[in-house]
Amino acid sequence: DPEDSWFPSEVALVDAAVRRHGLSVLVIADWFNPDLLRHHMSFWDATTLSTWQPVTGGANVPAINTLLAGFGVGLSSHVWSNVELLYLSGSAIIDLPDPSFVLYANLTQDTKKERGVDMGLFKEDVKEMAIAAMVQIQSGGRVVVYGDSSCVDSSTVSQMEHGMVSMCGYYCVKGYV
Numbered sequence: 001d002p003e004d005s006w007f008p009s010e011v012a013l014v015d016a017a018v019r020r021h022g023l024s025v026l027v028i029a030d031w032f033n034p035d036l037l038r039h040h041m042s043f044w045d046a047t048t049l050s051t052w053q054p055v056t057g058g059a060n061v062p063a064i065n066t067l068l069a070g071f072g073v074g075l076s077s078h079v080w081s082n083v084e085l086l087y088l089s090g091s092a093i094i095d096l097p098d099p100s101f102v103l104y105a106n107l108t109q110d111t112k113k114e115r116g117v118d119m120g121l122f123k124e125d126v127k128e129m130a131i132a133a134m135v136q137i138q139s140g141g142r143v144v145v146y147g148d149s150s151c152v153d154s155s156t157v158s159q160m161e162h163g164m165v166s167m168c169g170y171y172c173v174k175g176y177v
Contacts, residue, residue: 024141024172030058030149031079071143072097080107090148092129103132134171144168
C-alpha cells in the first residue's frame with residue numbers, strides 16, 4: 001500500500017507487465033474516506049497534548065485506483081462492512097470491466113459514523129456490493145481485487161477468509177478456481 005501516489009511511469013510499467021508479459025496483480029484493499037477521517041477520526045494525543053488528524057485510513061485507495069484504472073477496476077470512497085462475513089471495514093468494488101468474475105455480498109455503509117456510533121443499522125443502509133473481482137486481461141495476466149484487508153491483518157482470520165484469499169491467489173497464478 002503506497003502512502004504516496006503512483007508515478008505515471010510506475011503505472012505504465014505495471015500496465016505493460018500485465019498486458020504484455022502476463023503479470024498478475026493481487027490487491028487486498030481497505031477503506032479510505034477523507035470526510036470520515038477529517039470529521040470523525042481525530043484523537044487526543046496525551047504525549048504531544050494536541051489533537052491529531054489522521055492522514056489516511058485503512059489504505060490509500062486513491063493511489064490504488066490510479067493503478068487499477070487502466071484495467072477498468074475501481075474502489076469506492078465509502079467504508080463498508082458485513083460482520084457475519086468478517087468483512088470488517090473495507091471498500092466496495094464499484095468499477096469493473098466486462099467480463100469479470102465478481103463476488104457480491106450485502107454490505108452496510110459505515111461511512112456515516114458519529115463519534116464511534118454506527119449509524120448504518122437500518123435495512124435501507126444495506127446494499128449488495130462487489131467485494132471481490134477477478135479480471136482476465138486479454139492476452140495478458142490477471143487483476144484480482146478483494147476490498148478488505150481484515151482477512152490478512154487479523155490474528156483471528158477465519159477459515160472462510162483464509163479460503164477467500166487463497167482463492168484470489170490461486171486465480172492470479174492459475175487463471176481459474
